[in-house]
Amino acid sequence: xxxLILLLFISLFSGRPVSGQTVINTEVLRLTPDSQRVRGSxxxxxxxxxxxxxxxxRPGFNGRLVIQSDKNRFMVLSGYALxxxxxxxEPGEPVTIFNERGxxxxxxxxxxxxxxxxxxFSQYQFDQVxxxxxxxxxxxxxxxxxxxxxxxxxxxxxxxMYEYEETSAQEGTIVYNxxxxxxxxxxxxxxxxxxxxxxxTAYFQPRPDLWSDYRISATGSLTAKLSGGFGFSLxxxxxxxxxxxxxxxxxxxxxGAGLTFNW
Numbered sequence: 001x002x003x004l005i006l007l008l009f010i011s012l013f014s015g016r017p018v019s020g021q022t023v024i025n026t027e028v029l030r031l032t033p034d035s036q037r038v039r040g041s042x043x044x045x046x047x048x049x050x051x052x053x054x055x056x057x058r059p060g061f062n063g064r065l066v067i068q069s070d071k072n073r074f075m076v077l078s079g080y081a082l083x084x085x086x087x088x089x090e091p092g093e094p095v096t097i098f099n100e101r102g103x104x105x106x107x108x109x110x111x112x113x114x115x116x117x118x119x120x121f122s123q124y125q126f127d128q129v130x131x132x133x134x135x136x137x138x139x140x141x142x143x144x145x146x147x148x149x150x151x152x153x154x155x156x157x158x159x160x161m162y163e164y165e166e167t168s169a170q171e172g173t174i175v176y177n178x179x180x181x182x183x184x185x186x187x188x189x190x191x192x193x194x195x196x197x198x199x200x201t202a203y204f205q206p207r208p209d210l211w212s213d214y215r216i217s218a219t220g221s222l223t224a225k226l227s228g229g230f231g232f233s234l235x236x237x238x239x240x241x242x243x244x245x246x247x248x249x250x251x252x253x254x255x256g257a258g259l260t261f262n263w
Contacts, residue, residue, distance in 0.1 A: 040065040040263055043233065047081070047256030058083045058254065060101075073109040078102075083129055099128035109143065117143040119159065130252065131245040133174070134166040139183055152190035159183045161205065167245045175245070179213075181205050198222040216240040223260065231260040 040063065047058035060081025067074045080102040107121040123137040141159025148154070165177040182205065189199035199221060206214035217240070223233040239252045 037069070038065075038067050041260050043258045043260040045081070045235070045256045045258035047235070047254050058256065071111045075105075075107040075109075077105040077107075101125075101127040101129060115145045117145070119143050119157065130241075130248050131167050132165065133168050134164075136164045138162045141183070151192075152188070154188045155186075157183070157185045157187070179207050180209070181207050195225045196223070213243045215242070225262075229262050231262060233258050233260050 042063045043061065045058075045060050045062065047060070058081050060079060062077070062079030065076045080100070083099045083101060103123060103125040105121065105123045107119060110118045112118055118140070119142070120140040121137070122139075123135075125135040125137075126132055127135075139159050139161035141157060143155055143157045146154040146156055159182070161181045161183040163177070163179045163181055165179075167175045167177070183203060184205070185201060185203045187199070187201040189197065191197040200218065201220070202216075202218040204214065204216055218238045219236070221233050221235045223231050225231045235256045235258065237252075237254050241248070241250055241252075244250055
């Protein structure tokens, strides 16, 4: 049912189904010239990782859409992935299960000046690997241009974020979390030539009322253009959660590769 909801969500905007990731990168389309009013991408990904939570094999798909005018930009991202999880903590034969993860993300930008953009966003996410039954985010704040050229950009952001989360790490028990957080980030991207581009975004998200409860995350990608709008991408994600659910490790990371189609 969750998969069907996500597919419907993205199909309303792009007409095609799209995959998920825990760290959501909203920067990958910003290297496209501002003169292109509507643009998007679809991707089929394969990911693998190994950490305290076990070994993962993760096929998935995702999509992005950007609609913009001279002062406004509206971005839609959504995705889904089915994770093959192998438990490495138990002795003997490995235990293999399948977990789902997915997200839907909406973001609106309004240019206030050449240096300052105001952002507002909302996000829905679930991730069985991290024991997240439901996470809903709402946020807003300024995005500041540090540097921007024809071949690259560097931006910083300082935003308020409200987080509602339901977790069921312990069987039969649902934990409800409602937190206010700061969401600070630094984002950079560069087109190395007409075929290859890359970007990297890092987040720090603490709770102002409890600074020991924070998340650090980073996501990056390197994309090479092929022919006919197709491309090949390499992706990496890292998440550190100081206070995750009791059964989830503090550090999660994964690597992946995918075939993309841009329009």
